Amino acid sequence: MLGAIIGDIVGSRFEFNNTSDFDFELFAPACDFTDDTICTVAVADAALNGKPYKETMLEWCRKYPHPMGSYGGSFARWIHSANAEPYNSFGNGSAMRVGAIGWLFDTEEEVLSQAKLSAEITHNHPEGIKGAQAVALAVYLARKGETKEAVLERMRDYYPTFTTPRLGANPFNETCQGTLPICLGIIDKANDFEEALRYAIAVGGDSDTIGAIVGAIAEAIWGIPEAIKAEALTYLPTDIMYIYDQFVEKTAKK
Numbered sequence: 001m002l003g004a005i006i007g008d009i010v011g012s013r014f015e016f017n018n019t020s021d022f023d024f025e026l027f028a029p030a031c032d033f034t035d036d037t038i039c040t041v042a043v044a045d046a047a048l049n050g051k052p053y054k055e056t057m058l059e060w061c062r063k064y065p066h067p068m069g070s071y072g073g074s075f076a077r078w079i080h081s082a083n084a085e086p087y088n089s090f091g092n093g094s095a096m097r098v099g100a101i102g103w104l105f106d107t108e109e110e111v112l113s114q115a116k117l118s119a120e121i122t123h124n125h126p127e128g129i130k131g132a133q134a135v136a137l138a139v140y141l142a143r144k145g146e147t148k149e150a151v152l153e154r155m156r157d158y159y160p161t162f163t164t165p166r167l168g169a170n171p172f173n174e175t176c177q178g179t180l181p182i183c184l185g186i187i188d189k190a191n192d193f194e195e196a197l198r199y200a201i202a203v204g205g206d207s208d209t210i211g212a213i214v215g216a217i218a219e220a221i222w223g224i225p226e227a228i229k230a231e232a233l234t235y236l237p238t239d240i241m242y243i244y245d246q247f248v249e250k251t252a253k254k
C-alpha cells in the first residue's frame with residue numbers, strides 16, 4: 001500500500017511534465033499525493049473495515065475533490081453524480097488503487113474476487129477488471145514469498161508481452177492494457193525498490209500512476225527502504241495516516 005503511495009508522490013510532479021532523467025530527486029517541494037493515493041486509501045479502508053467499495057470510494061474522493069493532477073474526466077463525473085453507476089472503464093485507475101487487497105486477503109480466490117469488486121464500481125470493462133486482478137495477484141504472490149520470476153510468469157497469463165523500459169520512450173497512456181505491460185517490464189528489469197521507482201518515472205507517460213502500480217508490486221517483492229518510507233510519510237495528512245496505521249497493524253502479523 002505504501003509502495004503505491006510513494007510511487008504516486010514521487011511521480012506527481014512529472015505526470016504532465018515528464019522527465020527521462022533516471023537520477024532525478026525522488027522527493028521535492030513540488031511533490032504531493034494525488035488521486036492515486038486517495039483511491040488506494042479508499043480501497044484499503046473498505047477492505048480493512050468491511051465497508052462497501054463504492055460508498056467508501058465516494059466518501060474519500062468527495063472529501064478530497066481537488067487533488068494535485070485532478071481526477072480523470074469520467075471518474076470526476078462519477079464522483080459527483082447522484083447515482084454513481086459504473087461506466088465500463090478500462091482506464092488504469094482500477095489497477096493503481098488495488099494494491100492493499102493483495103495484502104489483506106489470504107487466498108488467491110479472495111484476492112481476485114475482491115479486486116474485481118473494487119474495480120467494477122467504475123471499471124466494469126473486462127480490461128479494467130483484469131488490470132486490477134493482475135496487480136492484486138502480483139502483490140499477493142510476492143508477499144507470500146514467490147520469487148519475482150515466478151510472479152512475472154503468472155502475470156504472462158494476463159499480459160503475455162511486457163514492454164522493456166527505455167528512458168523517456170513510454171507514451172502517455174491511461175488504459176490498463178497500455179499501462180500494465182510497461183509496469184511489468186519495469187519490475188522485470190529492476191533489481192530493487194528504488195530502481196523500479198526510478199524506471200517508473202523516467203520512462204515517461206502517466207508517471208504518478210505507473211509509479212503507483214510499480215510501487216505496489218515492488219513493495220511486495222523487495223520491501224521499501226526506511227529512508228524512502230520516512231520521507232513519504234511526511235506528505236500524508238492525519239486521516240490517511242490513520243488508515244495507513246490500521247493497515248500496518250493488520251499486515252504486521254502476516
Ligand SMILES: [Mg+2]
Pocket residue numbers: 034035036068069208209
Ligand atoms: Mg494521479
